[in-house]
Each structure stands twice: as C-alpha cells, then as structure tokens.
Amino acid sequence: MYARVSSKEQEKEGFSIPAQLKLLKDYAAAQGFKVAQEYIDVETAKQTGRTSFDEMVAYLKAYPSVRVMLVEKTDRLYRNLKDWVTVDELDVEMHFPKEGMVLSHESRSSEKFMHGIKVLMAKNYIDNLSEEARKGMQEKAEQGIWPTKTPLGYRNIIGPDGKKIIAIDTAVAPIVAKLFDWYASGGISLKEAAKKAQAAGLVYAQSGAKVPASTVHTILRNRLYTGQFEWNGKLIQGKHEPLISIDLWERVQGMMDGRHAKKFKRGKHDFAFSGLIACHACGCAVVGEIKKERYVYYHCTGYADKCQGNPASCRRRYVREGALEAQFTELLGRLKFDDEVLAWVREALHASHADERREHEEAIRRLQGEHRRLGDRINAMYVDKLDGRVDGAFFDKMSAEWRDEQNRCLREIERHEAAEQSYMDEGVQILELARNAQRLFERQEPRQKRRLLNFVLSNCTWEDGEVVATFRQPFDLLAETAAIAARRGTGNTANSAKSDIWLGDLDSNQD
Known part of the structure; x- marks a missing residue:
C-alpha cells in the first residue's frame, strides 16, 4: 500500500x-x-x-x-x-x-x-x-522582497512582521563584495577570481564545498547584490541592504560582456520537429536543417557510436519537412469522433466526479469552521487587550498571523468551490483538443506544433521514410474507437463499435 x-x-x-x-x-x-x-x-x-x-x-x-x-x-x-x-x-x-x-x-x-x-x-x-505559487512569489517580489532562495552573501530570516525576508550573511558577504572589486580591476579571469574567493574562505554553507568558477560567474551576474533585482522581466527596487553599488555591478557586467561577446551563439531557426523524432535504425535524434537557404529537410544525426568517427548509414537519408508534417496531420486525423461519444464521456465525467465533489464539500466545511474559530480568537484577544490582560504588540502580532490564516482559508475555499466545474471544463477541453487536434496542428507555429504532438503522441520514430508513433492515453482509446467505427460503417453498426470499445463484453447477469 x-x-x-x-x-x-x-x-x-x-x-x-x-x-x-x-x-x-x-x-x-x-x-x-x-x-x-x-x-x-x-x-x-x-x-x-x-x-x-x-x-x-x-x-x-x-x-x-x-x-x-x-x-x-x-x-x-x-x-x-x-x-x-x-x-x-x-x-x-x-x-x-x-x-x-x-x-x-x-x-x-x-x-x-x-x-x-x-x-x-x-x-x-x-x-x-x-x-x-508563482502568483504568490510575484506578489512578494512587487513588495520589494526577494521571493525565493537567497544567493551566497544573504540568508533568509523571519522579519518583525512574521514574513520571510533576506538579510546580509555577515560571514560571507564581505568576500562576495571583494569578489566584485577583484574582477572589476580587470586583471584576473573567472577561474582566478574563484581561487581568490576560495582562499578567502568562500564555501557553500551546508556542504562546506569550495565555490567553483561557474558559481562565481552566477554571483557576478546577479543584480540582487545592488539592492535591486529582476523578476519576470521587471526591475524592482528591493527592501534588502545592498552589498555593492550599482556602478560597480555595471562595470563588472561591461567587462564580462566584452570578454565573452564572441562566445554567444543563437540558433536562427525553430524547426517544428527537431528533438521529437528518433531514428528507428540507430536510435539517434532526427534534426532539421535548411538547404539552399529556403528548404527544410530532416535527417538522422547518425552518431550511434557517440561521435567516435563511425556515423551510421541512415545519417545520409533526408526527408522534407512537408512530408513529415503531412504524416503527423494524418495521425492526428485519427482522433476525430462524433458528438455521441463526446456526450457519453461528459456523462461519465459527471459520474466519476461524485466522490471528488463530496470531498470538496467536506473540505469547504472544515475550512469555514477554521475561519470562524480564528475570527473568534481575534475577537476574544481584542477583549483581553481592552481589559489589559495582553499588550498591544502581542495582539498585533497574533492577530496578523491569524488573519493570514483566515485569508489562506478563504483562498482554499475559493479553490474548492471552483474545482468541480473546472474538473468538468478541463475534461471536456481535453476531448475537444483531441477532436480538433488536426485542425489546430495545421494552423500553429513550429513551437506550438511540437508542444501539441508531445502532448498527444509518444515514441515517435522515423522508419524507412515513415513516421511511426503511439498515441498517449487516453487519446489511444479515442483513436481506436474512431478506427473501428469507420471500418464497420455507419448507423447501428458504428454504435455497436463504440459499445465494444467503451463497454467491453457484458456478463451473463447484465442486459
């Protein structure tokens, strides 16, 4: 169990x-x-x-x-x-x-x-x-509080208001600040800066391991040490104490950009099927490349020997992107099914959700009771404050904690109240996705095509010029239903096909 x-x-x-x-x-x-x-x-x-x-x-x-x-x-x-x-x-x-x-x-x-x-x-x-969780982190960041794990030089603590904030780690912060000064001087490399930091005692707090050059690179790129930080593309002025000046940080960035400018290389093309297909013959990836600056072809990388100098013969076989796209379009076309199947699954979703619905209702009752109990505590402590039995600071601290708990209860209640309908909506969305997969695929950009195929298909291989793939569950059952119904024809025969797939053989005690 x-x-x-x-x-x-x-x-x-x-x-x-x-x-x-x-x-x-x-x-x-x-x-x-x-x-x-x-x-x-x-x-x-x-x-x-x-x-x-x-x-x-x-x-x-x-x-x-x-x-x-x-x-x-x-x-x-x-x-x-x-x-x-x-x-x-x-x-x-x-x-x-x-x-x-x-x-x-x-x-x-x-x-x-x-x-x-x-x-x-x-x-x-x-x-x-x-x-x-991401929404909560975004809200915290907008308040000027770094919302996640701190880098070397800072540590997470509980602030006066009971919320987690970051503060300077006095044991490590001076070394981190010197690191920026050393590199800004222009006389040392990243490896040399890492050696100086290690000699000064810069190690990981938990393991005690020495900090490598890669971590030094991350430190020197981190704007957080200036008192500012970037979150979701937005520059935010933090409430924490800076270790270095903005001017020093910018000088370090200028030096790093100048030294590494020639090393940055980005791909110009986003191929729809790169990384999605494996070669059936050797198991290597099938990747795209442009021929004559306009035609997209795919081929096996062919290095089953891990680039030891003996590429497989299948590496020299090419297939046009249009041919692969046509085969994937045909595969997704197998998911088409009629309104009768959609109606049956809607009904089945309703039936399967009965237990979930009861659990949500029970959870809502528990959360409502907890919310009331917290409110009663706040009211009782307020009376104690008026009577002088507790001081104002203690009341403020406890009432703030309890109100945070009440807010958590309200958020959880909202989530449970929305869960029943979202379960149905999302279940139907999956079915609608299957039914419209072929049409969506034809209209999407390369990145979205790859995401759709990854969601619906698995184990895609290229075998003798043909794409072979398996539908993920539960899309495989939808494809099987449509295929059998199509083979048996229309009318009652097709309905019988759906019954065979969905219901199986009835035992002797059933009608």
Whole structure:
C-alpha cells in the first residue's frame, strides 16, 4: 500500500498519512488482502524521484508474486505522466478505495479511459498549484522582497512582521563584495577570481564545498547584490541592504560582456520537429536543417557510436519537412469522433466526479469552521487587550498571523468551490483538443506544433521514410474507437463499435 501528502495544507484538509493508512488497512481487511509492504511519501510529486515511490516500484519488480497495489485515490499515486507510465509497466492490479475503482489490464476500456482522464486532471491540479505559487512569489517580489532562495552573501530570516525576508550573511558577504572589486580591476579571469574567493574562505554553507568558477560567474551576474533585482522581466527596487553599488555591478557586467561577446551563439531557426523524432535504425535524434537557404529537410544525426568517427548509414537519408508534417496531420486525423461519444464521456465525467465533489464539500466545511474559530480568537484577544490582560504588540502580532490564516482559508475555499466545474471544463477541453487536434496542428507555429504532438503522441520514430508513433492515453482509446467505427460503417453498426470499445463484453447477469 502507498500513501502520500504533499503539503501541510493537505494535512489540515484531512489527507493525513494516518487517515490514508487507516482507510487502506480497513479496505485490505475487508478484501482479505495481506499487506506485504507500506510506503509513505511526504513531499511534492511535481517532479519524479520520490524516495518511497521508487522503492515501491523496485519492490514490485523484485517480487512478481505481489501484484496488488492499494492507494487511496488517483492523485495520491501520481501527479505526472512519467509516474503513470512507470506504474502501468508494472502490470499490477490497482485498487483506489476512495474512488471505488479497481484497475488492471483486464479492465474495460471505458474504465481505463476514465482513469486516464483523472491522471491528466491530477497533473493539471499540481500545475495549477505551481501557478498559485508563482502568483504568490510575484506578489512578494512587487513588495520589494526577494521571493525565493537567497544567493551566497544573504540568508533568509523571519522579519518583525512574521514574513520571510533576506538579510546580509555577515560571514560571507564581505568576500562576495571583494569578489566584485577583484574582477572589476580587470586583471584576473573567472577561474582566478574563484581561487581568490576560495582562499578567502568562500564555501557553500551546508556542504562546506569550495565555490567553483561557474558559481562565481552566477554571483557576478546577479543584480540582487545592488539592492535591486529582476523578476519576470521587471526591475524592482528591493527592501534588502545592498552589498555593492550599482556602478560597480555595471562595470563588472561591461567587462564580462566584452570578454565573452564572441562566445554567444543563437540558433536562427525553430524547426517544428527537431528533438521529437528518433531514428528507428540507430536510435539517434532526427534534426532539421535548411538547404539552399529556403528548404527544410530532416535527417538522422547518425552518431550511434557517440561521435567516435563511425556515423551510421541512415545519417545520409533526408526527408522534407512537408512530408513529415503531412504524416503527423494524418495521425492526428485519427482522433476525430462524433458528438455521441463526446456526450457519453461528459456523462461519465459527471459520474466519476461524485466522490471528488463530496470531498470538496467536506473540505469547504472544515475550512469555514477554521475561519470562524480564528475570527473568534481575534475577537476574544481584542477583549483581553481592552481589559489589559495582553499588550498591544502581542495582539498585533497574533492577530496578523491569524488573519493570514483566515485569508489562506478563504483562498482554499475559493479553490474548492471552483474545482468541480473546472474538473468538468478541463475534461471536456481535453476531448475537444483531441477532436480538433488536426485542425489546430495545421494552423500553429513550429513551437506550438511540437508542444501539441508531445502532448498527444509518444515514441515517435522515423522508419524507412515513415513516421511511426503511439498515441498517449487516453487519446489511444479515442483513436481506436474512431478506427473501428469507420471500418464497420455507419448507423447501428458504428454504435455497436463504440459499445465494444467503451463497454467491453457484458456478463451473463447484465442486459
């Protein structure tokens, strides 16, 4: 069994590890399962590499007799598509007690499709959380507060108002300031500046390792040391104390630009399919290049021997960009489906969201209760302040903290209230994207074409002049439905095709 929380807020909203484990153990007992191992992660799943998740995957690969996995719900197991693929390759039977779902290779296509929709929704949820974090960082930056981890020379502290700010690290800041003076003199290189800084005692605070030349380069390019900083393309006057003058920083930039001007090189062309396709023969990347200053051709890089001087013969084969584009257009055309399928999936989305809706309603009630309790605390402390039982400074400090918590509750309530409709909207948007993928692809610029193909297709290879690709889930089911319906014709036969794909074979107890 596997349990995970990714934030303190989820602990407060009832997603705690003990609550998950209790639910899973009760379910295992009811189903007659013996629990072989328990795995717990308390961290974000935005990136792959969770410790316990990786250990669980290794265990399931090592013990083929253990073929059942228990997880509270879909978004507890994975929040990114790579984890989805990893779990799918394990060939295990997955039980999600809170969603009432059991998924295996024998599951109906409709169940696999709905599971795929939930995985995409979970990925979108964590992306939305990241967007909210970015908004918070932007707001903090606009107030003149550096919103992220500090560079060498500064440290993060808690300010008088209880908010995180940055302050000078007295142990390191003098060396950083001297670093700018040394380089501005014009007599030393980056490597020499790094050696002088190391000799002066500039090391990483946690590891104690010496600071390399690459970090010195980053320090010398960082405007934060002047008391200003750039955030999302905007120059902001910070509230922190500067280490150096703006004039000194600009002199250093001038010297660095002069020394490295000839080394900057940017590509002139953005090829639509570069980095998207691999050569079937040797596995190398297929890249684009311009011939006669106007025609775009793609070819295999051909260095399967890692550039040891023996390029593969497939390196000399070229294909026009137009030919690749036509093949990708044909592939995306396989996703077309009718309004009947769209209506069925809308209904299925509504049904699958019942458990989610109940959880959102419960979370809203908890948050509303917490908001009221915090308000009662503020009112009670205000009375104590009037009666002289607490001083004004303590009241101001505590009331500010509690109002921040109230604001957090209100933000979470708004998110939960919007979640139900956004789930439906986003699910339908995925379906609309599939249905209109071919038309969108034909009209987009190269970068957007590449993004669309990456979202819908996987494992693209170039084989004997043809593009071979696999549709990602759940787009593969949509393509399969459309293909079978097209082969069987129209009318009731086509409807039967959709039933075969989505519903599978009914057992003898069903009509």
